[in-house]
Amino acid sequence: MNYRMTKLKLSDFKIETEKTGKIIETENGEKALEIVHIKNEKGTSVPKLIYTWSNYPKIRSALNSKLNAMKIELQKSIEEIDTNLTEEERKELIKSKKKEFNNNLRNAFENCKEKNHNSYKVIVRDTELIRIIRALNLKNNDTEENGYTYIKDLICVSVSVPMYKQIEKDGVIKVNHVRFKRILASSGNVRNKKVIFINEKLYDSAMTILLCGLPKDMEHEQVSKYNAYIGLVNSDTIPVSTPRMIVIDDFTTKIPETFDVVIKDKNKKFSVIPDQEKEFKLMPFDGAGIVDLEVAKIWSKELNDILRKETNRNKVNYIPSSFQFRAIIGVKGNLYTFDLKKYALSLDEDKRYIKDVWGKEHKILDDKDNLLIDAILTKSQFKFKKKYDSFDKWQTEFDKEVELKDLDNNDIKYKRTFNIAKWGNKKNKDKALLSYQPIQSLELTQEQIEILCKPTVEIIKNISTDVDEFLKYRGLLEETYDENGELVLKETDMDRVPKYYEALKKNKNLFYDSYIQKKVQKDINRFKENAMKGMVFVDGNFQTMSPDIIAFMEYATGQSVKGVVPKNNIYSNYWRNKEYISYEKNEAGEEVKKIEKVTAVDIIRFPHVSNEHIFATVMQNEIEEFQYIQDGIIMSIYDTSLERLGNGDEDGDRILTIPNVGAENKIIVDNAKEQQTNTIYFINEYEKDKKEKEEKLIAEGKMERPKPIKINQIDELIKCDANGMEASIGKVVNKISILWSLPKTKERDNYIKIMSVIGSLTIDYVKTGVLEPIPKEIEEFLENKKEVDGKEFKDSYKKPIFLKVKYKKLERDEKRINKNHKLFDDNITEELFSDTDCTMNRLYHHIESELNKINLDKPKGDFDFTTLIKDKANVRNETYPKVKEKLIELKKEHDDLTQENSIDIENYSYDSDKKVEQYDRFKYFYRYCKNELASINKETQKKDKLIDYLVYAFYCDKDFALKNEAKDLLWNVFGAELNTRINNKSYNDKEFDVIELEDKRKELLIEKKEKAKNNAKKIKIEGIDTLEDKDKKKIEFHKQNTFKNIDEMGLSKQANKVLKVLIMLDLLFNQYNKKLLIGQSSKKTITRATISKFTGINGIKIDEYLKELISKELIELTTKSDKITLECNINVSVSNTGNAVKLRDSESILKQLKK
Template identity: 25%
Template sequence: MNKQVHVFSVDTSAFYNEEEMKIHRRQKRNYKFRSTLKEIKNKKSNDELLLNKVNCYIKYTNRRIKKSKELLYTLFRSNKTIRSLRPSEVDSNNLKNIVSVFDSTLTRVLQIKENSLFRDIIIVQTYFFDVLEDIIVNGFLYNNEKYVCFTASAGQIRTKKTVFIKESVFHRYQCTLMCGLTIDRINELGGVNINKYLAYLALCNSATEQWLDFDINKSIVVDDMTTTLKTTVDFISDKTYKIERKTMDVPIEHTDGCGMILPRKSKKAMMIRLPWVKGLLVPFPFDKFLREKNKQQGYSKYGIIKDIYGKEHDVLKEEIEVIFTKSQFKMWKYYNSWSEYIDKYLIHNCQAGKCNEEDATIGNAKLNYQMLQTLTDITDQELEIISSETIQDIHNIGTDKNTMLKTLGVTSYNRNKNNFQKALEVYPELLNDTYSKETIKQVKKSLIKHAKAGKIDVNGKYTFISPDLYAFCEYLFLGIDQPKGLLKNTEVFCDLFENAIDLDCLRSPHLYREHAVRKNTKNKEMKRWFVTKSLYTSIHDPISKILMFDNDGDKALVCCDKTLVNAAKRNMQGIYPLYYEMAKAGAELINSKSIFNGLNAAYTGGNIGIISNDITKIWNSDNIDLNVIKILCMENNFTIDYAKTLYKPERPEQIKKIILNHTKTKAPKFFMYAKDKDENKVEVSNKSVMNRLSNLVPNPRISFRNAGLGKFNYNLLLSDPTRPVLIDDNVIDTYTKLDKNKKFMFSNDGATKSNDDLFHYSLIRESIFSSSKKNKKEIVDILIEYLYNNKKSNFKTTLWSSFGDIIVENLLRNLNKMGTCKRCGIDYAITKQRQIYCDDCFRIVRKEKERDKKRNQRSKNCPRET
């Protein structure tokens, strides 16, 4: 998951013709001028004469902007030619338009080399829908090649981004990406919901690593387990907005998005991606389940089941390793059988990918403001107890070495440490450097801001949610329509926590009161079957309706903090799940026009952030109305589904007035920290939970005097600490220039910036290496000597981000923590005692030993021929 490739991301202005571009440049000047005028207005607010002139100029500029926009729209609508992408937008020197994407099935199928810059895929962000319509309906031209709309994932839809692909490339790899399906075939069978189709096609664009040991011939697809649960709910009519508390039969699809894999194939729960297939696979020994049940019967009664197409399978005889569910196979109705899908998968060299594999070590998590603000009767004393660990870290950040390392991300559960963190892990004395201290100051500032915004450490962990798969096996193999399972109502199993304690189970987004307090129940029988760190839930429990989760990879925050649990129990008294009937998505024929209409609906379908913020206003007000919150939660979920269903309920007039009375206020005071709101745009502080928490968080002065960090020796970062380093002014000048100008290199797109940093720092690295005839180690030594000794710089982000791997290698060697792999002969970092292999070879050797052990075991168990 650390592999990346680089593509271009442009906006719709990249496709303007010359006339449109002239108006666009004029618009940019007008916007810049208006921004300058507003700054003058804010600074000179006491000069009445000047203010009058500025206001006149602002009005004049607004008129010019409006007129230019109208002219631009006229030109858009009069365009009759296929648009072209301006070459300057995808020039390799146009660094702001380059973004990084993780390795995926798409990048592997298209054979894109790691860290290469690729132009066969181009991402387009929408500002003007007329231009988007042009390039979706007609495609666009670049370098004499036509590009067509490919897809847009759920995440890209939120940011109005669309992925385009070179048409010739798409035709070449279409069968592999779509597992033999064609648009004509889908249309012959009645079409599909367009946005669902685009989302399913986008699965190949998910960040994954290839699942190499997956054997599709040892997999089947079965029906989901759905049962009806009689439970009390608050039923909301999407027509009248009437809320009615009643006891009713609620259908629950327990395996929605979840399948099973044998533990010998994977000991960890993981999310998977295949063409048209997505979801969570949870290890469960269903072969052992069948053998035990057959042994109890005295003969092989169980194990023959039907797949979703009605074909019978003998699970044990066919050595089935993976059982997918119908909810995971998104385009099942467009194949005649699972065998047809398998044949097409193999013929077209399709790929399986896995992502978000269960962590070996799961660190403690943080709460967020949504989860805290609903505990409206929580006391100041309880808030102090819940926030005590975070407040202690704020006090200790300058004096305690372990706290410093933790806040800088040097923890056992951080599996993706950057090079600076790796260096701190093996050489904590590096904390005594000015750069580390400056970083800690910035982290402390961020820690305080986040704490005031509700991000506080809690005794809890994020983990996958899984249904009771024992119950699923009873349903699937034993034919029991209402299985018993291993977990009773209000029970969960989570091996991360002690037995028989109450757990507060939470999930984001948390809008209504959604604290599901459940008893953690663990016994010998459960431990035999529930083999992962997931949160297993009972099929007799409406918990999925309380937390509104699917089992396709959703994670729960599971907390065992007694203070939090007790507060949650109090606040959940009289609270029942919300229930409303969601709209069904319709099918239509796939063509370029329907694709545009679908994306246009998705991009303009509503902003769930506004609804979420309105709910927060109510929770933090002096007049909390739970019924208004319930209604807004319903609207939020209809808005989320709008892209698929094209349906949103319409507020009755009287409801509209009630909601407006509760939401016309400014944002709550703590939004200054949670959302960077200006003080004049928030309400005055009241006694809400979050405002009280914000007042509890201290801001002590930081001091490193009593930290006892040990003496830092920068020479250990050099390739040879005993050899003097001669400064090369050319290297220093190049570094200084690139360091100052790096802000102009990075993408304006904040959503992708963290990924893009790696690419842009690699450009800085190569530029500096090519600026001198010295070898790489000498160049890095010069920079270390200059920044750590000559200049004693407080800012070394560019050094560590560009050359951190070399510095860490130097450090490990100088600390005698480098070894040579016994198997491949490559140098590696020693991280364990008596280590003789690098990490890659260690995994290979371990698998070889496991195979040999199993082979020897089978040999012992097999009777010898006589």
């Protein structure tokens, strides 16, 4: 089930003095609200401050803008009253009109309020926290909004760290006069700088449920871990039957291996010692447990039943390989499907026992060989083990119904649930996209790069010209072999595939629609850009990193732990059964079928920082106990693969595997094998020394042992949140990319290994609370200090050139800066990226070169839109104008929403929820649009009629379609219905004449071309042309003598025009106290394109004529601090005699140039 909740930005809050609500008399005898006082750190009583937020000022502002228009309309209607009416009739009519005005005003207020509230709401999935809130206060959290339930008592707040730190100790904020209190910030929330607040009245009851019998003032040794684990209740989950569980101790083993040891010494200095033989303590089942096959079947049915109600599709009609679960409090991990009963029966009777982590023995089977245990968890999955004396104590608390009171003092009960967050795939894809991280860590030759990129380049060529190939790329079609071994395309069901692409699958003619063409082109361009930054296709997929469950069960049942997966091997049902079929000609020229099996893979986990490729052999023998792990890469307990893969664990982490079959795949796998490095082993001598010194001081009585923080100390929880928010893995990854782009040296390689450790510590900071800054020596190395003529300067290493695709603004800035250098002929070229000879830079250049050879021909023709029409719409009735009016209103809302969701990639702090949130905002908006359109009148409630009106509006109505070319509101609101029409062949036999509609469409297309031409010439200067006519300033310009003076200067015809334009613009800008700036954005400056439109000169040649004016000292151009914007000073006197004209905007300037 999906819900909506309010999401706010802390930066939009005001800081106010908190009041008690009680009226008191001041010393002056005046009445005022009593101020709340608290004691500060010094013990002084001070006024308590509180962050407050209200949307009522914005609602009033929106209403006022409508109110003025409504008042004018009322006054106009009163003035138009028939003068022949009697005074009594006139008064009655005015009274009626005022009553109608008041009704409209109320509706306008409700409309403004609803739109404003909607702008702050986001869709959220079902979580146990939401289920708790609804149990505690259902009447406040049960409002239906276009098919979503609004959760009023929870608020998500995006915070800026400095502001968040200032929240008072009680963690309370005020939203529309309601007090909300910080309740949690999970690891994901902290990474994305978000905090969840709850209606303060519900806080205590919610915490009673969340703490599962633990005290509300419980002490915790590591607050960051407490925050992370209690925050699990906010995971998207589906409740299922609670299994009969036990928790066993974690299995640890020691593995001898060769490591590259990274040491942080007592002075905080990092160093690397390569090739060190060490014994490594491994916990191979970290985050993993098992669930019995029969319970897995029950869960799959329960999940499928719930999802089928929501989606009308069978989403889990199979037995998943594993289930990622969550339960209160801090119970989490992955359970892998296993036939526990069959395994138990294979054991001797005296071995059919399992000892839990508290030392208690449990029988697996009863006397009738029925299972007594459904799931086996490990201590690593039970995060609050230390806080419970036994598993029974937790189970008793977890299972019992919590009895509480709601806000109306009614008795309520809440039963905690066992929840599933994710589950294994039914089928895995056969192809995956790499990224630059694993590629940059390999040294590839130019030939190898070309082989690796060849399939991707071919795909781009094919999707650019072939509709079927494009649909295959979009995931709507897949390659498969029929019973005769022929390659065929098969349709696939994909979530979140746009409806217009689904329609394109059925009706290829839709490819000619300009709207669809733009969508296709956008997708192709994105694909091209992604390819240039290393997102190239390889065979392979992401599967769950899984434990050797035979070794797991050997440990759980007290046997000698041997397992079945050897060192440097993996077991995978997918790769064991995968066959690559190709056809080769024999000596007789006959085609012979060739079948290749996968014998080895490269394993990759993201983020991939150092060279963490793992070459692993694929076991070929079938192991019966692993038959249910169809979506999983089963790891060995005899190597350090988990550690090498970024301290990976088996709680649901997904890893990419690439096979050693296929030319492009072998490039990765073979080089991963040849260039494989040692696992990195981190020794933190600094922390060890620090702890030893602290213990010594405590023993000597010179230092008090730090007191554990109590979980009800909200200020400490907030401090912990804020610290976690300051960690940035992005900064670490960027530095590593720069290091990989530099020439290979021992120093560089050591720094990459150190940065690998820094990356792991940064990722874990949310849980550990220990932030490791990038070492100073690495920062200095990247600064690349040089000495020239006895002076030291920094020539910092830049981002590698392939990242141009990622940092588009920086790329644009580089071009613009160098364009100005060329204008000034100063022989300077600035490089904001580094084009060093590294694997990724060479890959970037190769793909760029190959893509430049691809000719993207836009299909000619038009889409036969009549296939979307069921019946001819009567557009002359009273309904169609109302539909069009509502469409215009919704289009404006859509444009506003698009603007709100646009991202400046350079100034955007990565938020992994952002994309989903944006998708969900539009998803809700389109549902809202459908309801709004359907509620216009009785006729629009008939869906077929409404859709016919909409198709006519977008394809035939010149008044509407020319201003609203994008058909998002048509395809995203009624996409499913349009698909039905396209698929229904009976719609092709129209009962009406389509010629009239086709003629209207032709007229529209002709006007569309004309409009495009006019728009290309249109000039709009922000702050001048955008003003109302009454607000524009007029200036007197003595054109005749000024132009005559310019004509006598001996300039080229084009430079003459440019100078005249600049002089008039300068005069106009001076009237508004603005400097004449030539930049790249039309918001604050004019651009070279602006000058081009005024003069009719090709924009590419504008700089040539600016140079001419500079050389004759008629203008002076100086660069601003951004090195992009040019300030233009005119060195030509403007005449104050002769015939004068009025200048007020761009149009008036154009008139003077045409005369």
